[in-house]
Amino acid sequence: MKVNELFKSELKVINMGLESFYQDMKSQDVSAIHVNWKPAAGGNEKMAALLARMKSLQ
Amino acid sequence: MKVNSMVRKNAYYDSVTLMIISREMKKIEGVDEVLVGMGTDLNVDLVEKLSLLTPELEGITPNDLFIAAKYDESKCTMDQIIQAFDEQINAKQDASAGDYQPPTLSSAVEHLKGANLVQISIPGRYAAREAEDALNKGLNVMLFSDNVSVEDELKLKKKAVEKGLLMMGPDCGTAIINGVPLCFANVLRRGAIGVVGASGTGTQEVTVCIDKLGEGVSQVIGTGGRDLSEPINGLMMSLGIDALESDPETKVIVLISKPPAPSVEKKILSKVSNCRKPVVVDFIGGDAEAILEAGAIPCVSLEDAARKAVAALRGEEIAAFEGFDAPENEINAIVDKAVASLKPDQKNLRALYTGGTLTDEAMKFLGENYQIYSNIPMTPDMAIEALEGEIKGHICLDLGEDEFTRGRPHPMIDPLTRSEFFDSHVDGTTAVVLVDCVLGYGSNADPAGAVAESVNSARARLAKEGKELVAVASVCGTDKDPQDLKKSVATLKEAGVIVMPSNMQAVRLVDRILARVSE
Structure with missing residues (x-):
């Protein structure tokens, strides 16, 4: 199972959302990157759903 | 008092950051009420409830940042409020300055x-x-x-x-x-x-x-x-x-x-x-x-x-642990001392928890022996709503539930909600206050300090009625946590809080105290 590969690897974290969680990773010297996330399509739900569907077709 | 607002289109910040900044901004001299948030339905509701609604806020989207404030114009201006926000948000962003933050x-x-x-x-x-x-x-x-x-x-x-x-x-x-x-x-x-x-x-x-x-x-x-x-x-x-x-x-x-x-x-x-x-x-x-x-x-x-x-x-023998780390005579001495400090009308429990499962554990055990008003009651008639604003009987609350956290950070992040409940719910009928103190990453920088402050202020209040306060806590944390278990325990003990080694031992001790005061 892939999870067991994770257990044997160095944890590398992508953080999306609360920036304090990213700061916590940094303070523990964990490899991490913070995504400057914003709602897709400016928060327009219909447009965001459309973008997501296009993305899944790519 | 003037009500004013500011909207920044397409400026996204996370909710916890904004809630914490909102709280800091309330300290500005002349500011009566202020809310900073993204234009979500929940926040627009809150703006309305706080009577901060202005025409500018109509039609904002979840992707727009807003500041809505009610303030005394003779003491401060909207520009000063906005400037205070910018200073706060910039200070938070400085912590990640220089780190590349990809957009997707x-x-x-x-x-x-x-x-x-x-x-x-x-x-x-x-x-x-x-x-x-x-x-x-x-x-x-x-x-x-x-x-x-x-x-x-x-x-x-x-x-x-x-x-x-x-x-x-x-x-x-x-x-x-x-x-x-x-x-x-x-x-x-x-x-x-x-x-x-x-x-x-x-x-x-x-x-x-x-x-x-x-x-x-x-x-x-x-x-x-x-x-x-x-x-x-x-x-x-x-x-x-x-x-x-x-x-x-x-x-x-x-x-x-x-x-x-x-x-x-x-x-x-x-x-x-x-x-x-x-x-x-x-x-x-x-x-x-x-x-x-x-x-x-x-x-x-x-x-x-x-x-x-x-x-x-x-590979040791597996036996159920249903007691205390400390010997029985020590526990009895703690209970005796606590009970002796109380007046005859001090009979009630005030359990003010931040951790959901820790509340469940307390309710499961104490709920068997006592009728307790709670937001997770043992029976529907003991639901917190049944109190109808009146504070009476035993009360045990999970303050991390949605009903207490609307527009606020979880009490494990920001102790304000629990501090307010200490002020409103710990009264002259209170025999014992039971709290948790959850350490670790994600949690508040000093939850024990906040509890100590609340206990001290409740104690001073009760002293005016010639009464004492008994407070029991457990600290969910280790010496390796950023807040440090030893330091947190010392802070609580200095405030006269009885600190038990686990939530369950704290609950059992409270049960013994309640059993004695209900005699």
Whole structure:
């Protein structure tokens, strides 16, 4: 199972959302990157759903 | 008083940051009320409730930042309020200055080679889409966000199982992977006990007790609270058991959850019965017989789960722990002293919790012996609403529940909600206050300090009536946590709080005190 590969690897974290969680990773010297996330399509739900569907077709 | 507002289109900040800044901005001289937030329906509702609505705020979107304020024009201006906000937000952003922050998950994956886990805490309505994207990219997911639908959760977990990946959450507050605490988690010794937990502070309490007993954890997998419900069917707990069974570092497995749906309990226990490693199961108040039949070890408390896991690991005799660390005469002396300090009309309990599962544990035990008003009552007639604003009888609250956190950070992050309940609910009829103090990453920088402050101020208030205050606490934390267990315990003791080694021991002590004052 892939999870067991994770257990044997160095944890590398992508953080999306609360920036304090990213700061916590940094303070523990964990490899991490913070995504400057914003709602897709400016928060327009219909447009965001459309973008997501296009993305899944790519 | 003037009501004014400011809107910044397409400027996104996370809710916790904004809630904390809102609170700081209330301290500006002349400001009566202020709310900073994104233009979500919830925030617009709050603006209306606080009478801060202006025409400018109509038509804002969840992607727009707003500041709405009511202030005394002779003391401050809207410009000053906006400037104060900018200073606060800039100070927060300085902490990450210079770090590249890609705009999307795809660009993050390109930038951080070998990334293997995504931690998601964006608003729930956007979270499932990002989690699905992460799973499609072969990444494990820790989904802290709540407000994700059951349908989305099922879809995500099915995909994760298919790919052999972790899909921890939604609403997953704690996990420790490869020794790294994620979201709300304590810093623990590494060791041979693997945990799969469906309840956040329950998992924290068990793992902290394991650490206090001198052992450590291999992996702590969170599942989110709904995993053992019928529709989700324990998909992540099953995957977690499989993963820990194949993990050579894990020698003993611990499962923690509130009582599962009966069909799911059957499925999980059937898996447990085929597991080659010892399994300790705490389905808080679950069916001990069924657990025994599955060849697993049932527990009477979270602390008991930790003790049994440690005993199983060390090959020691496995016996239920239903007492105290301290000898009986010491406990009696503590109870005698507490009871002697109280006046005859001080008979009531005020349990003010920040941890959900810790509240459950207290209610399960004390609710058997006393009628307690609560937001998680034992019977419907004891629901907190039945108090109708009047404060009477025993009260036990989980202050982390949605009803207390609207527009505010969780009380484990910001102790303000509990401080307010100390002021409003600890009165002259109070015999004993019971609290938890949860340390670790994600939690407030000094929860013990906040409790000490509340206790001191309540004590000063009661002293005017010639009364004393008895306060009992437990600290869910380790010496390796950023807040430091020893320092937190010392802070509480200095404020005259009786500090017990675990939540369950604190609950048992409170039970003894209540039994005496109700005589």
